[in-house]
Structure formats: structure tokens, C-alpha cells
Amino acid sequence: MNSEILQKLARYCAYQERCVQELEQKMKTFEVSPTEYAEYLNWLRENNYLNEARFVEIFVRSKFNQKSWGRTKINYELRKRGISASLLASAWDGIDDADYIEKARILLKKKRDEIKTGTSPQRYQKCYNFGxxxxxxxxxxxxxxxxxxx
Known part of the structure; x- marks a missing residue:
């Protein structure tokens, strides 16, 4: 293992939580051979730079709180990043159902108030599509x- 590459990967993970897929893409830019991926990933896991459970928890919380994304979109994005089904199942433990519904209600009400033109069914459809x-x-x-x- 190249210590310079290891140091760059550690900094990359320390800056922001990462998933394995993001690290593999980064290793490709460093021209790391696929046979060495496991060695680097194991070192990052052992030294707590890489923790997918922590990544999932932070990803769900930030996308829900900051971008007001719903379950469908967040789960899709996590699956796209190669997150396992077991981690997906526990991803929503930190978000209360009442908070989830309230966030959606506020978002839809705000969107309804923003739409000024069109008939009521057209405005309903725009809000529905937005949701x-x-x-x-x-x-x-x-x-x-x-x-x-x-």
C-alpha cells in the first residue's frame, strides 16, 4: 500500500462521510489497481475513516432536514450508491413518522401558496407532482x- 494514497484517502474520508462506491471512484483517479481496493478499504474501516452505517445515518438526516427529501428519493439515492439492504432497512430509525408527515405537509402547503395561476385541478396536479x-x-x-x- 502506498502511504501517500492512503493519506489522501484518509483526508477524503475525514472531510465528509463517504460510501465504498465513492472511495472506489476516488481510488480509480489515483490509479490504484482493483486488487488493492480491499486493502485500502480495510485500513480505512479499521481506523474508523469509513463506516457505512454512519454514512447512511448522516445522509438520511441531512437530505431529510436540509433538502426535504422523502423516503422514496433518499432510498433511491442510497441504492444508487450501493448501500446494502440491511442498512437501508435501518436508515429511517432516526426520523420520527410525525416529523416526516409534518415536513411533507409544510412543503406541500408552501408549494400550493406559491402557485398563483391555473385552475384548482391544475394547481393540485402541480403540487402532487412536486411532492x-x-x-x-x-x-x-x-x-x-x-x-x-x-
């Missing part, structure tokens, strides 16, 4: 939009 694009479940979006357009 889906943020990653909220269609049944939840419909349920939350009913009182807003009653």
Missing part, C-alpha cells in the same frame, strides 16, 4: 393535499 419529485409516497401526498384543496 412526488421530492420523494414522498403518492398515498401520503394525496392524503395531505385533500385538506389543502377542499
Amino acid at each position: 412526488l419529485s421530492k420523494g414522498y409516497e403518492s398515498s401520503l401526498v394525496r392524503e395531505l393535499l385533500k385538506p389543502l384543496f377542499a
Whole structure:
């Protein structure tokens, strides 16, 4: 193992939580051979630079709190990053269901208030599509939009 590459990878992980897929991409830029990937990854895990459970927890919390993403979008992004099914199952333990619903309700109400043109069904459809694009479940979006357009 090259100590210079190891130091760069450690700094890369220390700056922000990373997943294995991101580290593999970074190692490709350093022209590390695929046979050495495991050695570097094991060292980073042993020295607590790489912890996918911690990555998932922070990713879910930050995307939910800062970007107001829903479960569907966050789970999709995590699967895209190669996160295991067992970690996906526990990803939402830190987010309360009541907070999740309230965040979606506030987001949809704000969107409804922003839309000034169109008929009521058109505005409903725009809000519905917005809720889906943020990653909220269609049944939840419909349920939350009913009182807003009653």
C-alpha cells in the first residue's frame, strides 16, 4: 500500500462521510489497481475513516432536514450508491413518522401558496407532482393535499 494514497484517502474520508462506491471512484483517479481496493478499504474501516452505517445515518438526516427529501428519493439515492439492504432497512430509525408527515405537509402547503395561476385541478396536479419529485409516497401526498384543496 502506498502511504501517500492512503493519506489522501484518509483526508477524503475525514472531510465528509463517504460510501465504498465513492472511495472506489476516488481510488480509480489515483490509479490504484482493483486488487488493492480491499486493502485500502480495510485500513480505512479499521481506523474508523469509513463506516457505512454512519454514512447512511448522516445522509438520511441531512437530505431529510436540509433538502426535504422523502423516503422514496433518499432510498433511491442510497441504492444508487450501493448501500446494502440491511442498512437501508435501518436508515429511517432516526426520523420520527410525525416529523416526516409534518415536513411533507409544510412543503406541500408552501408549494400550493406559491402557485398563483391555473385552475384548482391544475394547481393540485402541480403540487402532487412536486411532492412526488421530492420523494414522498403518492398515498401520503394525496392524503395531505385533500385538506389543502377542499
